Amino acid sequence: MDELLEVQGNGLVITRQDVLERVNKLLVEHSIQNVMKFNDEIDSFGFVELIVTIEDVFGISIEPNELIMEKFCNIEYITDYLYNKYVNSNVIDAANYNVIPIDFPVESEEY
């Protein structure tokens, strides 16, 4: 069972499953077929475009020195990275960035 996460400030509740589903949707939008290993499906430019879309949607900055293509071409790795960032730094700041997609299963008056 996914751990429920109460994010400070916004009262948002996000689960790892939520993150996984949203990442999956983004990968599909980028025409990724094999979400578990898509190194061969994407060139470096396409990869950066995908990562930037993920950063934009989740409102999370991925450190360039942490961005290793081999690792990030895997939905589970991306999901863990994003989810851990939420947990460790409370980086969701929807009021400021308005980038958390509204199809997230969360409610907040600040949207």
Next chain:
Amino acid sequence: MKGVTRLKKWKMSRYMYLHKEDTQGVVLSTVSGAIIILDSYEMSYVENFRDKEFDSEDMPNELFEVLREQSFIVLVDSDELKEVIDAHYEAINASDVLHLTLFITDECCFNCSYCFVNKEKQNVMTRDVFTKVFGFVEKHLDNYSALDISWFGGEPLERLDFLIEYNSSLRDLCREHNKGFEAFAVTNGYDLTLHNTTKLYEAGIHSFQVTFDGDEEDHDKVRIHQEGGATFKRIFKNLMSLRYLPYQNLNIGIRCNMNSGSINSFINKYTKFFANDKRFSISLKPIVNYDSDSEKELLSIYAGKGKEVCDIACKYCVLDDFIKDKFFERKRWCSTLSKHSHVVSPEGKLYTCDSTMNNPKYCLGEIGSERDIKWNETFDATYLEHKIEGQCLTCRKLPLCYGSCQRIYYKLKKHACALSDNDIKFYMQYIIQQEERDRGDYSG
């Protein structure tokens, strides 16, 4: 030599600002741009000697040497005003660098409400025109150590192929002549994609400036696509993707216009994604309507922004460098008056500055067939008469401002101050706070 120096009489520079806070103070030399934080003991010397002649032995040797090297202390018989004005005119008349601002096209995919470029013209710098520009550079390059190009428009990336071709030609010419070369492009950022930036970087354009009007909501009201669409998201995502380029010399200057009410929100977002990447920088600039008939508006367009800027900067460290740059040593306000800087329209005509491209009255001439400038005889040469006069002669800010914008001076015969004394005070206060913050004892 040092002994001889110490026998002379000294005074504190007239071009100095001093700001005190509890146990420390900060001094600024508007000549050297140096900012020094002093403790109360050191401050007492600076204050005591403010209006007196003194010997070097009258203050601790180390303090004396630091203050002298940074132009806070000058010889009693030195004429600082003359030195500042002489250096200013020398910077206008002589230069080691040839600078060209090239308008590659009037075309732009944006329809910004305040844009001064006449997009109805839709001119593009053809190869014939560029050949003239190239010939001019080729003929005169040996007089300089480097060529500095600013690509402007319209939107330069509307003509990406020409931009790459022309810039590569100029870069290669400089390589052949063993000259330095730097190129910079002012772009709306809409097409500054990873692909395009890579191509431009490889062609020798390493620096870019992109403008925002606050956060997404405000920006999209003003900087609209010609076809009516929003532009913020795409530009911001383009810039986010550039962080992953490996180019160490890439330089992205992000300019946020100060008219927006959502600067804080924008800088918050900028901080999140770009604060850790030193290749990115941010500045806050006013929008200037040089065609305004309001004297008050024109004369007050630059000064008086210090408090607003510092209030924002206190919240975001990303503006530290922008504030420090306010005091960066300079010998002129802009390149308009320089005899070694030219603004070239897509048709190959020369204008006084990038803001005057719509008005034939400001056309200086064109590059002629002999690869030299053919001057326009109808141009009002009084435009280039630049006088430091009136209040400027007694102003401590003269070495930062030099009477500021020549276009405004030509129109009003008055100088628009670049900074007020209050601005300087706010910036100095900010610098002290920043030092405390960086030392870890900032509790504000």
